[in-house]
Amino acid sequence: MSPRARTVLQPHATPPEAIRNFCIIAHIDHGKSTLADRMLQMTGVVDDRAMRAQYLDRMDIERERGITIKSQAVRMPWELEGAPVVLNMIDTPGHVDFTYEVSRSLAACEGAVLLVDAAQGIEAQTLANLYLAMENELTVIPVLNKIDLPAAQPEKYAEELAGLIGCEPDDCFRVSGKTGVGVEPLLDAIVRQVPAPTGDADAPARAMIFDSVYDTYRGVVTYVRVVDGNLNPRERIVMMSTKATHELLEIGVISPEPVPGKGLGVGEVGYLITGVKDVRQSRVGDTVTNLAKPASAPLGGYRDPKPMVFSGLFPLDGSDYPDLREALDKLKLNDAALVYEPETSVALGFGFRCGFLGLLHLEIVRERLEREFGLELISTQPNVVYDVTMDDGTEIVVTNPSEFPGGKVAEVREPKVRATILAPSEYIGAIMELCQGKRGTLLGMDYLSAERVEMRYTLPLAEVVFDFFDQLKSRTRGYASLDYEPDGDQVADLVKVDILLQGETVDAFSAIVHKDKAYGYGVMMAGKLKELIPRQQFEVPIQAAVGARVIARENIRAIRKDVLAKCYGGDISRKRKLLEKQKAGKKRMKNIGSVEVPPEAFIAALTSDGAGAQATKK
Numbered sequence: 001m002s003p004r005a006r007t008v009l010q011p012h013a014t015p016p017e018a019i020r021n022f023c024i025i026a027h028i029d030h031g032k033s034t035l036a037d038r039m040l041q042m043t044g045v046v047d048d049r050a051m052r053a054q055y056l057d058r059m060d061i062e063r064e065r066g067i068t069i070k071s072q073a074v075r076m077p078w079e080l081e082g083a084p085v086v087l088n089m090i091d092t093p094g095h096v097d098f099t100y101e102v103s104r105s106l107a108a109c110e111g112a113v114l115l116v117d118a119a120q121g122i123e124a125q126t127l128a129n130l131y132l133a134m135e136n137e138l139t140v141i142p143v144l145n146k147i148d149l150p151a152a153q154p155e156k157y158a159e160e161l162a163g164l165i166g167c168e169p170d171d172c173f174r175v176s177g178k179t180g181v182g183v184e185p186l187l188d189a190i191v192r193q194v195p196a197p198t199g200d201a202d203a204p205a206r207a208m209i210f211d212s213v214y215d216t217y218r219g220v221v222t223y224v225r226v227v228d229g230n231l232n233p234r235e236r237i238v239m240m241s242t243k244a245t246h247e248l249l250e251i252g253v254i255s256p257e258p259v260p261g262k263g264l265g266v267g268e269v270g271y272l273i274t275g276v277k278d279v280r281q282s283r284v285g286d287t288v289t290n291l292a293k294p295a296s297a298p299l300g301g302y303r304d305p306k307p308m309v310f311s312g313l314f315p316l317d318g319s320d321y322p323d324l325r326e327a328l329d330k331l332k333l334n335d336a337a338l339v340y341e342p343e344t345s346v347a348l349g350f351g352f353r354c355g356f357l358g359l360l361h362l363e364i365v366r367e368r369l370e371r372e373f374g375l376e377l378i379s380t381q382p383n384v385v386y387d388v389t390m391d392d393g394t395e396i397v398v399t400n401p402s403e404f405p406g407g408k409v410a411e412v413r414e415p416k417v418r419a420t421i422l423a424p425s426e427y428i429g430a431i432m433e434l435c436q437g438k439r440g441t442l443l444g445m446d447y448l449s450a451e452r453v454e455m456r457y458t459l460p461l462a463e464v465v466f467d468f469f470d471q472l473k474s475r476t477r478g479y480a481s482l483d484y485e486p487d488g489d490q491v492a493d494l495v496k497v498d499i500l501l502q503g504e505t506v507d508a509f510s511a512i513v514h515k516d517k518a519y520g521y522g523v524m525m526a527g528k529l530k531e532l533i534p535r536q537q538f539e540v541p542i543q544a545a546v547g548a549r550v551i552a553r554e555n556i557r558a559i560r561k562d563v564l565a566k567c568y569g570g571d572i573s574r575k576r577k578l579l580e581k582q583k584a585g586k587k588r589m590k591n592i593g594s595v596e597v598p599p600e601a602f603i604a605a606l607t608s609d610g611a612g613a614q615a616t617k618k
């Protein structure tokens with residue numbers, strides 16, 4: 001694969017007419033990173049020897065799981081009919097948890113390559129991303145990928161894709177990111193079809209931050225798209241949402257490694273370094289301007305990252321608590337959406353209540369804590385945020401079930417989402433049944449072709465974050481895909497179910513559930529704990545209760561474990577040894593009242609129903 005000859009334009013001296021800013025949008029696994037790799041190779045940005053699979057996915061976790069968490073922007077030189085051009089490719093994350101980051105990356109572009117796996121067809125995220133691209137008024141180039149696969153059906157899916165975006169099936173490009181077939185014509189099409197950026201070169205500088213990444217050596221690296229004016233090294237800049245000022249220590253482009261330059265002009269995409277150490281000081285969506293000649297208004301679309309899902313994280317070994325705090329402090333530098341505060345649990349000891357964008361975000365954070373910081377953790381059932389209004393008008397925001405007020409509650413509001421589900425039409429019945437069971441409301445249904453249907457629902461977020469995705473997959477044999485976005489909140493009939501061991505509430509197991517599901521949750525949890533908690537020397541009742549009303553009960557029968565039974569003859573030193581051993585074993589136990597529970601029982605009870613398992617790759 002030899003790169004085509006080209007002239008390289010310098011960032012500060014590139015006229016906007018020669019710039020094309022585009023991104024690749026696709027459902028997870030449809031081959032976005034592979035296609036991006038091929039483009040890097042064909043434009044000569046990465047030579048064949050340095051190429052490694054998924055060049056742009058830098059974090060180890062990303063490469064191992066094959067998902068893209070952080071977007072990156074790469075500048076690629078290209079030439080069409082003798083005219084040099086610059087292609088800025090912005091790689092976007094594909095998962096629902098990161099929709100806001102996707103929307104900011106899209107806002108930095110004029111065009112989008114809509115990539116669809118030619119063996120799979122359109123999926124829920126293809127649609128969600130297409131709608132986002134249309135909202136941002138991007139020119140969409142439809143592309144069918146993986147045409148080298150024997151199972152590829154490009155003709156069939158070209159019809160589907162053309163019907164969706166209103167073009168002719170022949171307008172859909174057919175490529176293979178793996179073999180490189182069709183990629184060169186696609187690069188030419190990007191130059192022809194995607195509009196060049198427009199902006200006022202003489203106006204005060206305005207650049208939008210679409211990503212910011214913490215680098216151990218350089219501090220925060222901020223990715224920006226210049227809309228008006230220009231940014232130059234050593235200038236002082238202002239972040240318009242926080243009014244914080246910084247000096248521009250370095251400004252440049254990524255191609256594919258950082259190349260410092262003399263500045264960025266209208267339409268350019270690049271990075272800046274100011275020496276700040278925390279990504280919160282350089283927020284995605286914010287506008288950067290010049291301190292000496294500031295812009296009067298920021299660019300639109302800025303939003304604070306808002307955690308949607310909360311969970312408690314506790315070290316398995318209580319003495320690791322300071323390490324956990326330090327690890328979270330470090331992770332926060334790279335993750336503006338992660339929030340946490342100390343929490344104490346009767347059952348699990350000292351830990352942190354953490355807020356995440358969604359379940360995948362939770363899993364990634366947890367995995368990084370375990371892998372990069374060597375911590376062993378227990379995480380409690382994830383829950384959403386509830387707004388509770390009391391009879392006397394007091395408002396309480398509940399991020400932890402144990403904070404749910406016991407008094408006179410007037411109203412509880414829970415977040416809801418708009419979900420888009422795509423599946424073969426034979427599964428309509430199964431999907432409807434599932435969504436109804438999850439308190440969903442059908443908003444509409446459309447056939448994309450004779451055998452594929454798009455269903456739109458509103459669902460409570462709390463029902464989606466548990467095992468919804470797993471159930472959807474199993475009921476549709478893996479054929480359905482799901483995407484969702486926040487859609488305000490709704491009043492719901494919710495109660496808190498407590499689990500009591502010998503009359504003591506075990507806070508880690510309290511849950512806020514719909515009234516109709518309280519009984520089911522109580523019976524399930526009591527049954528599970530009965531299996532998991534070893535018998536004690538006295539009878540232990542396990543109860544599930546809503547307020548003072550017990551809704552389910554199990555008993556763990558008593559035993560008397562006589563460790564001295566084997567010890568005949570009365571050898572006192574051996575007796576002592578056995579008693580010592582028993583004492584050491586007891587040390588690891590957590591005490592709930594007088595009931596001793598091994599930590600493993602908590603872990604099993606909290607994880608065995610797969611609450612977090614659905615956050616893995618789609």
Ligand SMILES: Nc1nc2c(ncn2[C@@H]2O[C@H](COP(=O)(O)OP(=O)(O)OP(=O)(O)O)[C@@H](O)[C@H]2O)c(=O)[nH]1
Nearest residue numbers: 029030031032033034066067068094146176177178
């Ligand atoms: N046969 C074939 N396989 C491909 C092609 N493009 C990608 N793949 C494979 O499809 C899988 C997913 O590709 P990725 O490039 O990681 O997909 P992605 O869309 O970037 O995935 P995320 O980063 O998770 O969003 C990988 O196993 C690739 O090797 C192609 O053109 N042909």
